[in-house]
Amino acid sequence: MSIIDLQNITHVYQSGGEKTVAVNDVSLTLAEGTSNALIGPSGCGKTTLLNIISGLLTPTEGKVLIDGKDVTELPPQGRDIAQVFQFPVVYDSMDVYGNLAFPLRNRGAPEEEIDERVQVTAELLGLEDRLHVNPANFGPEWSQLVSLGRGIIRHDTTALLFDEPMTDVDPGRKLTLRRRISQAQKRLEVTSLYVTHDQHEALTFAEKAAVMKDGEIVQYGSPEELYERPVSTFVGNFIGSPGMNFIDCEFAGEDLKIGKFTIPINESMRDNLDSSWTGLELGVRPNLVNVYDEPEGGGEIPAKVTLTEHLGSYQIITLEMEDIGTVVKAELPLEEKTDVGSEKFIGLTPENIMLFHNGEAIENGKK
Amino acid sequence: MKNRAWWFLLPALAVMSLSAFIPLMTVINYAQYSVFPGSAPQFIGMENFADVLNDGVFLNSLRRQVLFSIEILLIEIPLGLGLALALPKKGKWVGWSLVLLGVPLLIPWNVVGIIWRVFTRSDLGAVPAIFNWIGYGAYNASLNSGDAWWTVVAMDVWHWTPLVVLLCYAGLQAIPEEFYRAAKIDGASAWSTFRYVTLPKLRHSLILAVLLRFMDSFKIYAEPFQLTGGGPGNSTTFLSIYTSRKAIGGFNMGFGAAVSIIYFFLVILISWLLYTIMMNVGGGSSQ
Ligand SMILES: Nc1ncnc2c1ncn2[C@@H]1O[C@H](COP(=O)(O)OP(=O)(O)O)[C@@H](O)[C@H]1O
Ligand SMILES: [Mg+2]
Numbered sequence: 001m002s003i004i005d006l007q008n009i010t011h012v013y014q015s016g017g018e019k020t021v022a023v024n025d026v027s028l029t030l031a032e033g034t035s036n037a038l039i040g041p042s043g044c045g046k047t048t049l050l051n052i053i054s055g056l057l058t059p060t061e062g063k064v065l066i067d068g069k070d071v072t073e074l075p076p077q078g079r080d081i082a083q084v085f086q087f088p089v090v091y092d093s094m095d096v097y098g099n100l101a102f103p104l105r106n107r108g109a110p111e112e113e114i115d116e117r118v119q120v121t122a123e124l125l126g127l128e129d130r131l132h133v134n135p136a137n138f139g140p141e142w143s144q145l146v147s148l149g150r151g152i153i154r155h156d157t158t159a160l161l162f163d164e165p166m167t168d169v170d171p172g173r174k175l176t177l178r179r180r181i182s183q184a185q186k187r188l189e190v191t192s193l194y195v196t197h198d199q200h201e202a203l204t205f206a207e208k209a210a211v212m213k214d215g216e217i218v219q220y221g222s223p224e225e226l227y228e229r230p231v232s233t234f235v236g237n238f239i240g241s242p243g244m245n246f247i248d249c250e251f252a253g254e255d256l257k258i259g260k261f262t263i264p265i266n267e268s269m270r271d272n273l274d275s276s277w278t279g280l281e282l283g284v285r286p287n288l289v290n291v292y293d294e295p296e297g298g299g300e301i302p303a304k305v306t307l308t309e310h311l312g313s314y315q316i317i318t319l320e321m322e323d324i325g326t327v328v329k330a331e332l333p334l335e336e337k338t339d340v341g342s343e344k345f346i347g348l349t350p351e352n353i354m355l356f357h358n359g360e361a362i363e364n365g366k367k
Numbered sequence: 368m369k370n371r372a373w374w375f376l377l378p379a380l381a382v383m384s385l386s387a388f389i390p391l392m393t394v395i396n397y398a399q400y401s402v403f404p405g406s407a408p409q410f411i412g413m414e415n416f417a418d419v420l421n422d423g424v425f426l427n428s429l430r431r432q433v434l435f436s437i438e439i440l441l442i443e444i445p446l447g448l449g450l451a452l453a454l455p456k457k458g459k460w461v462g463w464s465l466v467l468l469g470v471p472l473l474i475p476w477n478v479v480g481i482i483w484r485v486f487t488r489s490d491l492g493a494v495p496a497i498f499n500w501i502g503y504g505a506y507n508a509s510l511n512s513g514d515a516w517w518t519v520v521a522m523d524v525w526h527w528t529p530l531v532v533l534l535c536y537a538g539l540q541a542i543p544e545e546f547y548r549a550a551k552i553d554g555a556s557a558w559s560t561f562r563y564v565t566l567p568k569l570r571h572s573l574i575l576a577v578l579l580r581f582m583d584s585f586k587i588y589a590e591p592f593q594l595t596g597g598g599p600g601n602s603t604t605f606l607s608i609y610t611s612r613k614a615i616g617g618f619n620m621g622f623g624a625a626v627s628i629i630y631f632f633l634v635i636l637i638s639w640l641l642y643t644i645m646m647n648v649g650g651g652s653s654q
Contacts, residue, residue, distance in 0.1 A: 014544075055551075056551060056552070058547050075551065076551045076552050076554070077551065077554040081552070082552065083548075083549075084550045085545050085548065085549065087543070089544055089545050089546055089548075089549035091546075091563050091564065091567075092567065093563050093566075093567035094563065095566075102553050102555070103553040104565070106553060106554040106555050106556065106559055107554055109461075146547065150549075150553055184530060305474055311641070317452075
């Protein structure tokens with residue numbers, strides 16, 4: 001239960017003559033006892049950042065603070081951080097009991113205490129029945145639980161780090177493992193950081209998520225914030241499935257113009273815009289796209305349905321706006337009739353849209 | 368046999384039976400006869416085997432052989448493992464160190480003999496000179512049985528430890544980096560990491576190394592033969608030297624055949640024992 005504070009972390013890998021900036025000037029504070037996610041595409045520097053927090057790597061620049069104490073130069077042993085790796089690690093030279101006891105034995109804890117901690121931890125993770133089994137033949141989901149157990153067996157674990165722990169786990173078992181992890185995290189109230197490139201996984205696990213791109217953290221906020229107020233087209237597109245729709249537009253002094261169509265905007269938004277700008281984009285979440293069968297008389301854009309996908313309790317339809325040459329995805333209730341080839345009308349209302357200039361969000365009331 | 372593929376195996380099977388099966392059967396057959404060149408073989412049943420087991424020189428050679436193999440394993444396995452651990456894991460020195468280590472393995476057995484005979488010559492060899500210098504006294508492999516013994520051991524260690532190094536090194540390289548990361552996170556000391564991660568992961572490489580070194584050292588021939596011909600006295604007369612002396616030098620083919628068969632089964636039996644013990648040692652337990 002600790003505050004993890006990263007200050008201007010930069011990490012450069014040097015192999016041969018080649019330099020890779022894996023993490024670029026990252027600052028991030030994880031509040032005590034919170035569960036956090038780190039999301040971003042492959043190769044954006046997530047693992048590197050995690051290894052810097054746990055002490056497996058020393059950053060090229062910047063500081064790592066745990067509860068205000070500078071631990072940048074401290075090895076992992078001195079940090080008491082638990083880390084679950086992408087590829088499960090169990091020691092097949094010991095049974096599950098031995099695996100769980102390993103970190104405590106390494107510190108020379110008395111056997112009595114070890115036994116008690118092993119029982120408590122095994123119970124928390126549902127490993128009680130397997131204590132005296134060799135984990136060599138465990139599937140990835142059980143192996144990950146054992147390695148999580150080794151992490152949380154110390155009662156003073158400062159933080160829990162997960163590096164894409166579901167990578168090797170069968171889709172069918174992911175839910176159980178995720179629930180167990182989540183349960184353990186909540187029970188222990190330990191500060192945690194869960195790395196994934198799967199936003200669904202991230203947003204169900206975490207109170208707050210950081211979105212990473214090319215070594216930088218582009219946004220850190222609650223799932224709602226990331227969904228409703230992405231700071232850039234990258235976040236808008238990355239969060240949500242399908243991601244936000246983007247349509248090129250122009251500011252015509254009063255309203256927005258998409259081709260020959262006029263989209264009204266709020267007064268407050270108008271103040272932030274400049275009619276000389278190029279690279280202006282309108283963003284709208286699929287669930288906020290209004291789709292009508294008939295024109296409503298408010299400047300709706302005609303579009304043709306080119307694809308419908310039924311996803312359980314709702315459907316995603318793809319609409320092509322032929323006049324502008326842009327495709328938009330909309331989320332609709334299943335009852336809605338959406339035959340492929342049918343003509344629809346798209347309504348974009350001021351309260352449902354966001355504007356982006358050169359990829360950056362223009363915030364309402366702020367320049 | 369519908370499968371025509373079997374026909375393609377025929378040539379290989381024919382060669383195999385000619386080169387291994389037939390000679391083996393011949394030896395088993397010989398072992399039950401009294402065979403001397405120039406006279407007709409006479410069937411004597413198990414008598415040859417009884418003679419072998421009652422021969423004091425055989426028993427001494429066997430004892431010597433076992434002792435030698437134990438010494439070789441006790442020296443070469445830890446030394447090879449230690450060297451493999453000390454080798455660089457990556458970088459430009461990897462290639463060089465592997466090549467350097469591999470050199471003894473590339474030298475033919477008769478050249479090894481010549482090199483060591485020159486090394487150990489009492490008049491101009493480096494070994495006697497060094498022993499003299501450290502104050503050991505006069506080293507002489509052809510007079511002093513202790514000197515001869517340890518010289519053969521040294522020859523084998525020099526020649527074959529690199530094989531153990533290469534096997535262990537390959538095994539080490541195959542251990543995923545993640546295990547070492549996890550061990551660090553779990554606060555393991557260098558010794559704990561070695562004991563609970565490295566050593567168990569090297570088990571198969573080590574078993575292979577032990578079996579190869581056992582089988583080979585148990586059949587050692589060229590080194591003592593070239594150094595002193597099995598002497599001084601019988602002090603470096605190992606089983607293989609004893610066997611060839613009996614079968615070829617002594618013209619007693621039946622007796623030699625019986626020795627060969629006993630020898631053969633000893634190698635198999637001890638290899639199996641070593642394998643079984645090592646497969647069962649250090650399995651997962653909580654204590
Ligand atoms: N040991 C290394 N040596 C050189 N480059 C590396 C090393 N590890 C990672 N990288 C590079 O650093 C970048 C970030 O990698 P990583 O942190 O593993 O990303 P992620 O976990 O988000 O997929 C990638 O471009 C990767 O190729
Ligand atoms: Mg990664």
